């Protein structure tokens with residue numbers, strides 16, 4: 001069971017892939033995109049300075065007609081291996097751009113974070129495709145934060161940095177997801193036009209009982225601020241974690257303590273209740 005109470009079918013795409021099923025699974029995923037079986041949930045981000053929800057992270061799920069609800073951990077890694085992730089990213093971006101444009105049109109100026117994979121950053125056509133999608137949905141790049149992982153930069157730094165730089169020049173803001181778990185050097189970080197560091201949830205979840213994790217969280221917050229970047233903590237599950245992060249000067253919080261990822265309609269209801 002997930003935190004939102006949905007039953008999860010025990011699918012193991014890795015194992016199925018071993019059974020030479022890669023082609024049929026890739027086919028199933030392509031079909032999922034065409035038949036709109038993918039959905040986005042949105043998790044609020046709290047701005048500690050204002051106490052307001054200023055953004056959300058878009059997180060993909062697969063509503064499979066037979067297997068049921070499938071969380072991203074069970075198909076995104078597979079899609080990354082086969083290259084099918086590019087089509088998923090394209091779908092996610094289109095959906096998130098459309099949703100965000102709709103929110104802005106109705107007076108809700110939410111910033112939407114979108115996850116990119118390593119594979120996406122090696123795709124030289126990604127920036128052009130994003131430009132076309134933005135235009136198609138009447139969305140502005142400033143409304144979005146693109147989350148990339150350190151891992152994505154390590155694989156092929158020259159190409160990844162080129163793509164990231166083009167996305168930045170288009171007006172997108174960039175965030176380094178899972179910060180602290182990868183292998184990127186500070187020298188590399190300096191070469192990237194990033195606006196934000198996102199502290200990995202494993203540090204945040206353990207910091208109240210693990211002094212090393214607390215030190216890492218504090219160091220990343222200070223590092224971000226010293227580099228003129230904003231910093232967000234994910235995996236904020238308790239009142240205590242929230243208070244500690246507030247005291248350490250963290251800019252934004254995301255986690256179950258604030259709200260789980262929700263479908264757009266439920267998110268809107270939650271926002272209306274929270275603001276009231």
Ligand code: C2E
Pocket residue numbers: 043058059060071072073076085089092115116117177178201234235236237254255256257260261
């Ligand atoms: P991530 O980008 O690090 O996303 C954060 C994950 O932590 C999400 O899991 C979110 O639901 C979960 N989470 C949120 N608050 C808490 C909390 O307080 N405690 C804990 N323990 N977890 C929390 P989710 O939605 O299952 O996504 C898992 C991963 O799948 C994501 O990790 C990301 O790597 C990938 N993913 C999700 N959506 C997309 C997408 O659209 N594109 C790509 N490329 N990857 C995606």
Ligand code: CA
Pocket residue numbers: 057115147177
């Ligand atoms: Ca993320």
Ligand code: CA
Pocket residue numbers: 177178198200201234
């Ligand atoms: Ca993360």
Ligand code: CA
Pocket residue numbers: 202206210213
């Ligand atoms: Ca630990």
